[in-house]
Amino acid sequence: MAESSKAAAAGPDFGKAAKDALLSGIIAFALFGPLVGLRTAQNMNNELVVLNELGKALLITAIVVAGRFLLSAFVFPAIASRGKKSKAILTPEEVAAASARTRNVSRGALLFLLVYPFLMVLIFGVQGSIKWVDNFGIQILIYVMLGWGLNIVIGLAGLLDLGYVAFYAVGAYSYALLAINFDLSFWILLPLSGILAAFWGMILGFPVLRLRGDYLAIVTLAFGEIIRLVLINWKDFSGGSAGISSIPKVTLFGIKFDASPEGFAKMFDLPMSSAYYKIFLYYLILALALLTAYVTLRLRRLPIGRAWEALREDEVACRSLGINTTNTKLTAFAIGAMFAGFAGSFFAARQGFVSPESFVFMESAVIVAIVVLGGMGSMVGVAIAAVVMIGGTELLRELSFLKVVFGNDFNPDQFRMLIFGLAMVATMIVRPRGFVSARQPTAVLFERKAISGDLVKEGHG
Amino acid sequence: MSTQNRWENDPILEVQHLTMRFGGLVAVNDLTFRAGRGDVTALIGPNGAGKTTVFNCITGFYKPTTGMLQLKHRAGGEWLLERMPDFKIAQKARVARTFQNIRLFSGMTVLENLLVAQHNPLMIASGMTFLGVLGIGGYRAKEKEAIERAKYWLDKTRLMERADDPAGDLPYGAQRRLEIARAMCTEPELLCLDEPAAGLNPRESAELNQLLLGIRETEGTSLLLIEHDMSVVMEISDHVVVLEYGTKISDGTPAEVKSDPKVIAAYLGVDDEEVETVEHQLDVLTGEAN
Numbered sequence: 230m231a232e233s234s235k236a237a238a239a240g241p242d243f244g245k246a247a248k249d250a251l252l253s254g255i256i257a258f259a260l261f262g263p264l265v266g267l268r269t270a271q272n273m274n275n276e277l278v279v280l281n282e283l284g285k286a287l288l289i290t291a292i293v294v295a296g297r298f299l300l301s302a303f304v305f306p307a308i309a310s311r312g313k314k315s316k317a318i319l320t321p322e323e324v325a326a327a328s329a330r331t332r333n334v335s336r337g338a339l340l341f342l343l344v345y346p347f348l349m350v351l352i353f354g355v356q357g358s359i360k361w362v363d364n365f366g367i368q369i370l371i372y373v374m375l376g377w378g379l380n381i382v383i384g385l386a387g388l389l390d391l392g393y394v395a396f397y398a399v400g401a402y403s404y405a406l407l408a409i410n411f412d413l414s415f416w417i418l419l420p421l422s423g424i425l426a427a428f429w430g431m432i433l434g435f436p437v438l439r440l441r442g443d444y445l446a447i448v449t450l451a452f453g454e455i456i457r458l459v460l461i462n463w464k465d466f467s468g469g470s471a472g473i474s475s476i477p478k479v480t481l482f483g484i485k486f487d488a489s490p491e492g493f494a495k496m497f498d499l500p501m502s503s504a505y506y507k508i509f510l511y512y513l514i515l516a517l518a519l520l521t522a523y524v525t526l527r528l529r530r531l532p533i534g535r536a537w538e539a540l541r542e543d544e545v546a547c548r549s550l551g552i553n554t555t556n557t558k559l560t561a562f563a564i565g566a567m568f569a570g571f572a573g574s575f576f577a578a579r580q581g582f583v584s585p586e587s588f589v590f591m592e593s594a595v596i597v598a599i600v601v602l603g604g605m606g607s608m609v610g611v612a613i614a615a616v617v618m619i620g621g622t623e624l625l626r627e628l629s630f631l632k633v634v635f636g637n638d639f640n641p642d643q644f645r646m647l648i649f650g651l652a653m654v655a656t657m658i659v660r661p662r663g664f665v666s667a668r669q670p671t672a673v674l675f676e677r678k679a680i681s682g683d684l685v686k687e688g689h690g
Numbered sequence: 691m692s693t694q695n696r697w698e699n700d701p702i703l704e705v706q707h708l709t710m711r712f713g714g715l716v717a718v719n720d721l722t723f724r725a726g727r728g729d730v731t732a733l734i735g736p737n738g739a740g741k742t743t744v745f746n747c748i749t750g751f752y753k754p755t756t757g758m759l760q761l762k763h764r765a766g767g768e769w770l771l772e773r774m775p776d777f778k779i780a781q782k783a784r785v786a787r788t789f790q791n792i793r794l795f796s797g798m799t800v801l802e803n804l805l806v807a808q809h810n811p812l813m814i815a816s817g818m819t820f821l822g823v824l825g826i827g828g829y830r831a832k833e834k835e836a837i838e839r840a841k842y843w844l845d846k847t848r849l850m851e852r853a854d855d856p857a858g859d860l861p862y863g864a865q866r867r868l869e870i871a872r873a874m875c876t877e878p879e880l881l882c883l884d885e886p887a888a889g890l891n892p893r894e895s896a897e898l899n900q901l902l903l904g905i906r907e908t909e910g911t912s913l914l915l916i917e918h919d920m921s922v923v924m925e926i927s928d929h930v931v932v933l934e935y936g937t938k939i940s941d942g943t944p945a946e947v948k949s950d951p952k953v954i955a956a957y958l959g960v961d962d963e964e965v966e967t968v969e970h971q972l973d974v975l976t977g978e979a980n
Contacts, residue, residue, distance in 0.1 A: 524823060531822040531829070532805075532812040535798075539806040542795035549749060549787050550807045550876055551780030560819070670799045672837065674853040678799075684858040685797030 246301035250294045257293035261286045308659075331665070335609050342370075342515055346508040355504045363507045364623055367514055367579065371572055372619045374518040376599040376611040378568030381525060383597065384606035385534065386561035387541030387688015389446040392433070392453025393596050396426040396566035398460065398588035400573020405473040405583045406466075415479040419574050426570025427563040429456075434562035438555055453593055460585040472584025479578045481509060510579050517575060521568045522608055528564070530671050537561050538606075538671075541688035595619075602656055604663025605687060613664050622649060695943075696726030697929050701762070702880055702912045703748070708757030710743050710936075717743040719936040721757070725880070725929070727764070730906060730913045732923045732944075735933035736956065741916045742790060744933070745882055748914075749787045750776030761785065763879050764910070781810050786878035788869040790885050790916075796858025800849055800868055803857050804840035805833075807875035812836055843871035847901065863894040867901070874905065881905065883915040887922045895919060899926050924948070932956070 266286030272278045345366055349358035375397065382390045403422040407413050413421075437448045460467045467473065478486060486493045486506035493509075494501045528534040536557045539547050547554055577583045595618065603614030625648065628641035660666065666682025701724035710718040718740040725731040733741050746752040748759055748771060759771035761783050769783040779785050795803050805812070815832030816822030822829045844850045847867040852860060857868060866886060873881055886902070887895045903926055905911050917923050923930060923944065930947040932940040934956040940947050947953050 527823050527825075528819070531816050531819055532809050533816070533819045533822075535802060535806050536809055536813075538798060538802075539795045539809075542797055543793045545751070546789070546793040546795065547806075548751075548776045549780055549789075549793075550809060550872070551777050552806070552809050553777050553781075668797055670802060670854065672799070672801050672805055672833075674801050674837070674841070676854055678854050680797055680799065680856040684856045 242306075243302055246298050249301040250298035253297040254290050254294040258286065258290045261289045265289060331609055338612070346511050350504070350508075355500070355502050359502075359504050359507050362504070362511050364626075365620060366511045367507070368623060369616055369619045370511070370514040370518050371576060372596065372599060373612050373615040374514065374521050374572045375569060375596045376603065376615050377518065377521045377525060377608060378565050378572065379596050379600050380603075380606065380608070380611050381528070381537070381568070382561050382565035383600050383688075384611070385525075385529070385541065386537040386558060387686070388558060388561060389442070389597075389688070390449045390562070390565070391446050391590075391593055391597060392449035392451070392456075393565070393569060394588045394590070394593040395433075395453040395456035396430055396569035397573040397576070397592070398456050398585070399426045399429045399566075400570030401577040401583045401587070402460065402467060402473070402573075403570065404574035404577040405476045408477045408578075409473065409475075415477070415574070415578050419571060422574035423567040423570040426573065427567035430563040430566025431559055433566075434559040438558055450590065450593070453588075453590060457585050457588050460588070467585075470585055472582060472586070474582045476577050476581050476583065478506070478581065479510065479513065510575075514572075514575055514579075517571055521571075524564075524568075525608065533557070533560060535671060542686050598653060602653065602663055604660075604665040604682070606668055606685070607663065607665035610663050610665030617652075618649070621652070695929070696729050697724040697731070698726075700727045701725060702727040702729075703914070704758075704760040704762075705744070705748075706758040706760070708744065708747060708759065709755045710740070710747055710752060711755045717936050718747070718754075718933075721933070721936070721938055723931045723938060723941055725912060725914050727762075727912055728906060728910060729928040730902065730915065730926050731929045731931065732927035733914065733916050733931050733933065734918075734923055738935075739933040740936040741933055742884060743936075745787065745884055745914075745916060747772070748779075749785055749882060750774055750779040761880065780876060780878075784877065784879040785882060786873035786876045786880075787882040788866075788873055788884055788886060790888065792862075792865050792869055794857040794865055794869060794872070797856060799854050800844070800857055800860070801837070801840055801853045803868060803872050804843060804875045805836055807872045808836045808839065839875060843874055846904065847871040863890055866890065866894075866898070870901065870905075874909070874911070877909075878911055880912050880914060883913065883917075885916050885918060887917060887919040895922060898922070902926055 262283075264286075266281070266283045268280045268282050269277055270280055346358065346362050349361040349366075352358075353361060375393070379390065379393045382388050382393070400422040403425045404415070404418045407418050407421065408415070433449065433452050437445055437452075440448055461470050463469075480486075481493070484493050484496060485491065486503075486509065489495070493499075493505050499505065525534075529538075536547065536552050537560075539550075539552065540554060540557055540561075544554055547557070576587070580587075599614045599618055600611055602618065603610030603612070622645050625641050625645050632639050656664075662682035666685075667679035668682065668685045669679055670677065703725040705721060705723050705725075708718055708721040709716065721740075721744065733744060735741055743752065747754045747757075750771060754772050757772065761769045761771055763769075763784070767783075769779075771779055771783060771785070774783065780787075795806060798806070812829075812832060813819070815827070816829040817827050821827040841850070841853075844853055847870065849860075849864060849868055849871065852864065857865065860868060866889075870881075870883070870886065883902075887898055890898060899922060902913060902915075906913060915927070927944055930940075930942065930944050931938060932947055932950075932953050939956055940950045940953045942950070
């Protein structure tokens with residue numbers, strides 16, 4: 230009844246919301262009353278007895294009523310007004326303001342990324358910073374890089390690649406095997422892993438070139454699985470599911486990050502800590518990710534990048550203009566795979582251990598989700614999505630304080646995927662084209678105008 | 691047919707015995723015609739006559755079942771189009787085309803559309819991308835040139851103000867003009883237009899005529915067009931080829947074709963009186979046979 234008194238207040242239509250809530254409450258009680266409120270069990274004499282658990286049923290009904298009330302009063306009107314607004318055409322000023330905002334955000338983010346490890350050391354101390362630099366910084370940046378790499382294939386060329394993690398695996402195993410068997414340095418193997426992954430990208434590219442859409446997605450998915458299964462079963466080559474361990478670490482101009490006299494800590498007279506290595510790795514992956522971004526931005530302004538986007542828009546028109554679509558698709562696959570190869574070799578060096586476990590389909594799905602969630606083709610969007618998805622799941626590990634509320638059996642990790650899924654569904658409803666859906670033109674005659682995502686096609690494979 | 695016709699003396703395109711079958715359906719049946727250099731050649735015929743199929747064969751989107759398509763450049767190169775993949779036809783034989791249902795890169799700006807059309811020369815200028823990524827070589831200058839060419843065509847098609855707008859945002863008539871501008875940016879020898887006047891109002895249609903005639907005048911490009919709009923066909927074409935059920939039924943100057951009874955019967959429709967005459971003739975014929 231408190232609800233109906235609120236209905237008099239201005240703003241949202243609380244009366245209607247209360248009616249909705251009451252109706253849902255009745256339905257919920259009718260449903261959950263018998264289902265939850267009455268429980269059958271066996272008593273000591275093996276007789277079937279009915280237990281009265283009306284309290285639970287009432288609790289569920291109360292949750293439904295409250296939830297429905299909030300939805301009707303606040304969420305639905307917000308969505309409705311949002312829909313009205315998005316239909317209106319943006320004025321040039323709004324578009325210009327939006328692109329200026331994006332530019333400022335990316336500049337600020339870059340600055341933040343550069344000082345991030347030192348910030349963490351300042352806040353949490355040398356030892357305490359390890360978690361924040363490693364679990365958050367490095368982990369997120371790996372996915373940012375993978376997202377940017379896949380963005381070339383999906384976002385620019387419009388080819389739905391569900392087996393991207395295969396190239397990541399190729400890069401990781403290239404580094405692991407070549408470093409162990411031939412004792413080569415990371416700095417030689419980094420480009421080599423990229424080249425090998427690109428080569429595998431071409432190998433995948435050839436058979437799938439004539440496929441489109443769903444068929445392309447299925448074949449790339451199969452390719453990802455083939456690579457993983459080969460790694461599991463070809464034990465002489467890859468060590469099978471046991472994986473490869475004690476992969477050499479990265480060195481900084483020959484300086485090792487260990488306790489030896491010529492190690493980094495001794496050299497600079499610092500107390501021994503693994504934090505320095507982590508910070509070094511952080512800057513390494515940051516540099517690699519920025520390289521990916523730089524090359525992608527360059528490529529977009531080159532004819533090959535425009536051809537990729539044209540391919541996504543209309544393949545037939547591309548061919549009528551003399552563009553070799555076969556080569557164009559192959560380069561997209563190869564360059565996308567190359568960046569996955571770089572990331573893979575970094576991953577192997579960072580973990581010191583690789584096994585096929587790390588390259589399951591779920592990884593591909595996460596990377597695709599990052600690209601789609603970020604807004605296909607948008608670098609800033611993909612970076613934001615990676616922070617949200619990977620940082621978000623890492624943050625859930627930090628929720629152990631919730632044990633106080635839900636009891637000791639509560640493990641927030643178990644709800645990761647559930648929350649993750651719900652968040653994705655919600656994002657796709659609110660922003661169907663991803664966080665950043667507008668496309669920036671690659672050539673300007675008079676004035677730079679962002680292109681609304683409604684006009685940009687997703688590609689058809 | 692007079693021998694002074696350009697298509698007899700100096701053809702840019704010779705189509706010989708072109709046949710295209712889709713399973714049991716014969717879309718084009720033993721079609722032979724020539725398109726003159728510098729001419730505006732119109733391919734007309736009722737719906738389903740196989741006009742677009744002929745276009746798709748010329749531009750390589752279909753591989754003809756049989757037949758030969760020979761293209762001769764002004765500079766002297768000769769190309770057998772039936773043996774080339776579609777993108778090579780555009781790149782090497784320099785045949786550009788537009789589409790019946792407009793195919794622009796709608797999420798890219800007007801300017802970007804025109805730059806994509808200059809992909810091949812720009813690709814070479816960027817050192818097949820390798821030098822371009824490193825910023826070495828003359829790519830920047832070449833891109834400026836490409837933008838100049840784009841501006842030239844934007845000016846000709848009156849799209850200059852819309853240069854930075856997405857192509858999908860343009861009104862219909864402007865999209866048609868942009869598609870022509872995009873095709874012209876590939877510097878073609880032969881421009882194939884699939885119903886360029888479809889959906890245009892009379893004023894836009896007249897403007898299109900001027901644009902096409904201007905292209906022929908200043909660029910020396912030969913034009914081959916499919917058109918339903920008879921005013922466009924009669925006004926700008928030098929040579930008309932008429933198809934019906936995949937077979938050529940008439941070939942000549944617009945005036946000749948216009949007065950050809952077969953064309954009138956097949957394409958423009960048969961008058962009631964004529965139907966009676968034809969029926970009468972048929973009666974006589976069947977009567978004689980009996």
